[in-house]
Amino acid sequence: MLFRDERWPDGTPCWVDLMVPDRAAAAQFYQALLGWDIQFGGAETGFYGMAQLAGRPVAGVGETPSGQKGMPAVWTTYLGVSDVDKAVAAIIEAGGRIVAPPMDVMEEGRMAIATDPTGAAFGLWQSGRHFGTQVTLAPGALAWNECMSRDYATAKAFYGDVFGYSFGDLSTEDFTYATLDVDGRPVGGLGQATGTDYEPGWMLYFWTADADAAAARIPELGGTIVSAPVDTPFGRMLMAKDNQGAGFQLMAPNEQSGTQEGWSA
Numbered sequence: 001m002l003f004r005d006e007r008w009p010d011g012t013p014c015w016v017d018l019m020v021p022d023r024a025a026a027a028q029f030y031q032a033l034l035g036w037d038i039q040f041g042g043a044e045t046g047f048y049g050m051a052q053l054a055g056r057p058v059a060g061v062g063e064t065p066s067g068q069k070g071m072p073a074v075w076t077t078y079l080g081v082s083d084v085d086k087a088v089a090a091i092i093e094a095g096g097r098i099v100a101p102p103m104d105v106m107e108e109g110r111m112a113i114a115t116d117p118t119g120a121a122f123g124l125w126q127s128g129r130h131f132g133t134q135v136t137l138a139p140g141a142l143a144w145n146e147c148m149s150r151d152y153a154t155a156k157a158f159y160g161d162v163f164g165y166s167f168g169d170l171s172t173e174d175f176t177y178a179t180l181d182v183d184g185r186p187v188g189g190l191g192q193a194t195g196t197d198y199e200p201g202w203m204l205y206f207w208t209a210d211a212d213a214a215a216a217r218i219p220e221l222g223g224t225i226v227s228a229p230v231d232t233p234f235g236r237m238l239m240a241k242d243n244q245g246a247g248f249q250l251m252a253p254n255e256q257s258g259t260q261e262g263w264s265a
Contacts, residue, residue: 001138003056007080007127011163011180012187013145014080014132015125016204017060020073020244023049026061029221029243033214034140034206044106056134058141073246076113077145077202078123079163080132084110087124087162091116094161095154105130116158118151120201137207143235143251144205146189152176156190204248211236211252231256 008014020026027038027049036051038061049061064071081087084102091114092098099121100113108130115121125132135141149155159165159180168179168186179186193200208214211229215238218225222243229238235251242248 001054001141002136003054004131004134004136007082007131009182009187010081011165011182012080013077013142013204014127015060015078015123015130016075016133016142016145017048017062017078017123018073018075018246019062019064019071020242020246021064021069022244023047023061023063025222025243026073029223030059030061032221033217033223034208036140053135053138053140057130058133058135073242073244075204075246075248076121076123077204078111078125078132081124081126084112084124084126088112088114090162094158096158096162116147116149116155118149118155118158118200120147120149120155122147122202139207139209141207142204143207144189144249145202146191147202148191148193148200150193150200152190152192159190199247205237205251206248208250208252211238211250214238214250214252215240233257 018026030036030051031038036053038049038051040047040049047063050057051059051061088098088102095117097115098112099115102110102112104110107128109128110126112124113121133142147155166181168181170177170179176192178190180188180190215225215229218240224241225238226241227239229236231254233256235257236254237249237251239249
């Protein structure tokens with residue numbers, strides 16, 4: 001388990017949050033599955049919940065506003081930026097769309113919600129007092145974020161133009177995929193969504209100590225398994241939906257990936 005106490009570099013997926021019809025049901029699911037301690041704020045925060053590990057924030061949990069109760073439950077990935085307003089202008093120029101314009105979140109930071117030209121939604125986060133996730137390399141912490149797109153070329157051009165990523169090609173004959181690199185370091189991924197294997201959009205992965213045990217536990221908690229655990233060079237992975245239908249992925253170290261530095265179960 002490693003801690004971070006400073007803002008994340010621009011373009012880095014720095015935060016994720018969940019919007020669901022029932023925040024209490026979400027808390028029960030994720031606390032049991034990932035070991036989170038979720039503390040909900042007061043009315044001034046919209047009763048927004050902070051999921052914590054070792055007393056440090058790792059994710060947010062919010063309840064769908066009463067006027068939007070028909071909205072599906074969904075996880076959102078936020079990309080760190082030093083200036084939300086400049087990032088919004090760059091997104092519009094590159095063919096993206098702004099869903100929620102820049103707004104201050106008390107003294108915690110400044111945010112906006114956008115979609116890329118292919119329709120994938122993501123957030124922007126300009127740090128104030130809140131830097132984003134503060135825990136890495138531990139069960140329950142954020143492990144990876146990636147955008148799976150039906151139009152890989154358009155998405156690649158967009159994210160490169162807006163966030164200045166360089167790309168590390170991991171493609172094979174059957175799969176088109178690149179890492180999103182900041183200062184030569186992978187911070188996320190971009191892939192071609194084909195068939196029905198992936199739902200287009202931004203996806204997130206959380207670490208788990210045991211992917212198979214988690215897969216058995218998820219249905220007991222009211223969730224569903226979309227794709228059973230499978231070994232990859234990067235870990236043993238599974239795809240699932242929680243007890244309100246929000247999709248997420250879990251990843252556990254395996255023999256191919258090796259034990260993660262700083263890992264603590």
